[in-house]
Amino acid sequence: MAFMPNQSVCLSRKTISAAMVATFAGLATVGASGSVRAEESRAFVVSWFAQATYTQENDCSGGVHPALEEVYFKYLPHLGVEPETIDEIKQSYAAGEEDDRLKDFMMVRGRIDGEPVNPWTYPAAVQDLELPGLDGEYAYGFDLDGQGANDPDGFVEPETFEKGVDHQLYRALGCARSFRGSLTDSPTYWAWAWGQLVSSQPAWVVTVTGADLSKDGPVTVKFERALEHLRVNGDSSPRANMAYRIDPDPRSRNEFPGQMKEGVVTVSGGGDMRVLQNPLVAPELMLRNFHMRMDVAADGSMRAIIGGYQPWEDVYWGFGNLSIGGEQQVIGDASQLYHLLKRYADADPNPETGQNMSISAAYYIEGVPAYVGLPSTSGLTTQAARN
Amino acid sequence: MRPKHKMLSHLKYAGVLAAAISAVILTPVSGAEQSRTVINRITESQYANIIADVFGSDIDLGGRFEPGMRQDGLLAVGSSRVSVTASGMEQYDAMAHAIASTVVDDAHREMLVPCTPAAADKPDDACAETFFSGAGLLLYRRPLTASQLDAYVAAAHIGTEQAGDFYEGLSLSLAGMLSSPMFLFREQRTEPDPDRTGQLRLDAYSKAAQLSFFLWDSGPDAQLLEVAASGAIHTDEGLKRQVDRMLASPRLESGLRAFFSDNFRFSEFGTLIKDTIIFPKFDPAVAEQAREQTMRTVLDVVMKQNADYRDIFTTKRTFLTPELGSIYNVPVFKSGPNGSPDQWQPYEFSEEDPFTGILTQISFTALHSPAGRSSPTFRGKALREIMMCQEVPAPPGDVDFTLFESGKDLRNATARERLALHSAEPMCAGCHKITDPLGLALENFDGLGEFRTHDNGALIDASGQLNGSGFDGADDFADVVRDDPAITSCLVERMSSYAVGRSAKDDKKDWIKGLNADFAQTGFRIIGLMRAIALSDDLYTLSNAEISTAAAK
Numbered sequence: 001m002a003f004m005p006n007q008s009v010c011l012s013r014k015t016i017s018a019a020m021v022a023t024f025a026g027l028a029t030v031g032a033s034g035s036v037r038a039e040e041s042r043a044f045v046v047s048w049f050a051q052a053t054y055t056q057e058n059d060c061s062g063g064v065h066p067a068l069e070e071v072y073f074k075y076l077p078h079l080g081v082e083p084e085t086i087d088e089i090k091q092s093y094a095a096g097e098e099d100d101r102l103k104d105f106m107m108v109r110g111r112i113d114g115e116p117v118n119p120w121t122y123p124a125a126v127q128d129l130e131l132p133g134l135d136g137e138y139a140y141g142f143d144l145d146g147q148g149a150n151d152p153d154g155f156v157e158p159e160t161f162e163k164g165v166d167h168q169l170y171r172a173l174g175c176a177r178s179f180r181g182s183l184t185d186s187p188t189y190w191a192w193a194w195g196q197l198v199s200s201q202p203a204w205v206v207t208v209t210g211a212d213l214s215k216d217g218p219v220t221v222k223f224e225r226a227l228e229h230l231r232v233n234g235d236s237s238p239r240a241n242m243a244y245r246i247d248p249d250p251r252s253r254n255e256f257p258g259q260m261k262e263g264v265v266t267v268s269g270g271g272d273m274r275v276l277q278n279p280l281v282a283p284e285l286m287l288r289n290f291h292m293r294m295d296v297a298a299d300g301s302m303r304a305i306i307g308g309y310q311p312w313e314d315v316y317w318g319f320g321n322l323s324i325g326g327e328q329q330v331i332g333d334a335s336q337l338y339h340l341l342k343r344y345a346d347a348d349p350n351p352e353t354g355q356n357m358s359i360s361a362a363y364y365i366e367g368v369p370a371y372v373g374l375p376s377t378s379g380l381t382t383q384a385a386r387n
Numbered sequence: 388m389r390p391k392h393k394m395l396s397h398l399k400y401a402g403v404l405a406a407a408i409s410a411v412i413l414t415p416v417s418g419a420e421q422s423r424t425v426i427n428r429i430t431e432s433q434y435a436n437i438i439a440d441v442f443g444s445d446i447d448l449g450g451r452f453e454p455g456m457r458q459d460g461l462l463a464v465g466s467s468r469v470s471v472t473a474s475g476m477e478q479y480d481a482m483a484h485a486i487a488s489t490v491v492d493d494a495h496r497e498m499l500v501p502c503t504p505a506a507a508d509k510p511d512d513a514c515a516e517t518f519f520s521g522a523g524l525l526l527y528r529r530p531l532t533a534s535q536l537d538a539y540v541a542a543a544h545i546g547t548e549q550a551g552d553f554y555e556g557l558s559l560s561l562a563g564m565l566s567s568p569m570f571l572f573r574e575q576r577t578e579p580d581p582d583r584t585g586q587l588r589l590d591a592y593s594k595a596a597q598l599s600f601f602l603w604d605s606g607p608d609a610q611l612l613e614v615a616a617s618g619a620i621h622t623d624e625g626l627k628r629q630v631d632r633m634l635a636s637p638r639l640e641s642g643l644r645a646f647f648s649d650n651f652r653f654s655e656f657g658t659l660i661k662d663t664i665i666f667p668k669f670d671p672a673v674a675e676q677a678r679e680q681t682m683r684t685v686l687d688v689v690m691k692q693n694a695d696y697r698d699i700f701t702t703k704r705t706f707l708t709p710e711l712g713s714i715y716n717v718p719v720f721k722s723g724p725n726g727s728p729d730q731w732q733p734y735e736f737s738e739e740d741p742f743t744g745i746l747t748q749i750s751f752t753a754l755h756s757p758a759g760r761s762s763p764t765f766r767g768k769a770l771r772e773i774m775m776c777q778e779v780p781a782p783p784g785d786v787d788f789t790l791f792e793s794g795k796d797l798r799n800a801t802a803r804e805r806l807a808l809h810s811a812e813p814m815c816a817g818c819h820k821i822t823d824p825l826g827l828a829l830e831n832f833d834g835l836g837e838f839r840t841h842d843n844g845a846l847i848d849a850s851g852q853l854n855g856s857g858f859d860g861a862d863d864f865a866d867v868v869r870d871d872p873a874i875t876s877c878l879v880e881r882m883s884s885y886a887v888g889r890s891a892k893d894d895k896k897d898w899i900k901g902l903n904a905d906f907a908q909t910g911f912r913i914i915g916l917m918r919a920i921a922l923s924d925d926l927y928t929l930s931n932a933e934i935s936t937a938a939a940k
Contacts, residue, residue, distance in 0.1 A: 233667035243718040371718035
């Protein structure tokens, strides 16, 4: 797929009307007055967000993580539960019955100074069962550390075949059942997470601006948050060509230099990308050393892989917040995910402990054409980028 | 536990109310009221407007209306041919009780009942009489006769005795008034015209109602009723003063909305469906907004700007919501806080935008298309019938569809290619040649109204001719339509029929001819046309020949 502005819905006619020019001063796209077009922009509202996963058979040589009850059983000896009791609990589950004792043990499976504590609030206090990480060959993402083929932890990118791709988040979570999937068959957790995000947080918008988006050359990519939520059609599909106002809050304003080449927009090491997010998943999506690869389909929709180094504790708290109900229904054992994230973190070491505090990550986003504008202090939208 | 009187069934009062209503209906008319002509059932909007005018806009109607019948392009004309079905009467009765209960409830009675009963649990005929004489004047559009008033007071009296509650009795009797044919139908009563021998004119109250329903889509207000009572409405000066007052009133918008909603067949939005797999942007909210967009566009031209009526076909100015903006593919930003309802915003398409005038708006392109595609035939037929008052015959019952279902594979053909087969088939060609060329001009708009350049992968050809004038695309087409004389003559015909409540094209030809000339002279200003109609004797007089014609129909 390629970036094809001329194949979008009648781009040539989509010039802001004279009346709107008066309203939207400083347009990214010049109006119908015949003046020289300095640059053009296309904007998209993000209509899907999930970790970029590429699950393959045999990519977990240590095995896919067992079912949640099986993981819970593994804790019991560490918690000092008598073997007879463990057998009774296992027999209950084998008979298809629940045993409330297992839940009771799991609710306080952390230990601090020998005292039971909430495992979701104190994940480090939970026994590390050393569940395996993913060791397959392929993963979406980017070569963030520049080691290329020499990176011992590097993946091969399944679309670009680039080597040395850093996506340790995928290595950490890729063998957990709820995190296995593909771009088109999303992992359970991320499908659930997007469901939460889309209905509870303002939309994210991506804008690409360049002199001529039909040609190769430098572009500017903005990743921002809107004031409005994603608007959808009656069938819940994202509604194309809606107008979104950019939230002027600087915590969600990002601009990166990029390149357009053969219809693909790339950002390589553009700095930090930060946008506010629903804290239920993470309070902020922060990707240091931001990378992006984006293309646009003939119908005007966009798909992109974005990546960078992400604070792994932010990722964990999205799991830990879900507590016992979330473990059972969505994510599986949160405590072990904590240990996996910590184990596979690959950047930003703590100067005192040496523990890496960030993990390389890659996410998959989709978007539909949108209009974006920046509200001014007068309340008027002062800038409009057209898809 | 509900109060005792609330538990009593309405059926218990059926005999009381039936007696009261019968008394009202059977009340003999006086000599001056001896001639009756057209009787129109009031429309849904007229019902709602009257209730809002008399009792306030917060009164919930609490029911639904049965559909009207369109004749000569207008429900307003068809309303002279319809009665009330049994189920329709049930709905009127339900609404009447709902409205009456609200009028006398604790929140409203102090404001809407102009007196306080001596005792809340006993009849108070004087108070009931005060209430019904005032409400009756506005609801019946004329003073109640003594026997009518007595009947409603008596019904309230009996109802109060049985319920043990004055307001309950008042409510039950009011419900009877709201179910009365005197309220539900517009009755034109005539009297000999003293200035024109052999002709009849509407009596003063019917004249006031005729004027009010035409200009405001509602019953006469107190001032107009006073002018009717004094007889001043029969004087040129008295009528002119009222017409000018009413044309200057913000309520004129209601009248214009009602006319255009009827003329543009917006009632069909109630049954409009789209395949949301093909047109995911369509939903009931969009349908409602599409209709409102066109109404705002038209009102902007004909009322706010008082511009040439024909400009509605070529104007680039309109009003949009963010949702409509997404369909027209233009940026319409929310103006309110996040989460607030979308608000209407003025918008002007650029000259390069293909959206020009109301024929390119969703209310036309989507309303006159099937669920899953566009239809040049439907659109052309609608344009002919709605905007040009030209009748397009229904397809014959023995259409041979094998021509289209076999042979050449048409699945990937453009609409123009598919329809070309019609022109080669004599059975179809006669009608399709008058509809399809017009509809094909709008083929750049899909079955919802989104702009497109291709149909089934082929570039759309939106060129054609109308009455010898060539066009290429919707912009050109809008200019050609605007200049077609049928556009203005149709409006005059429709508006005059709308005003009199029956078809005027046959028996008021001279009047319509004169109106056409006036309309052209004023530069096709609708307000001017309405004024001419409202001041015209033809709106209020009937020759005996017209009465005979109307009766025969």
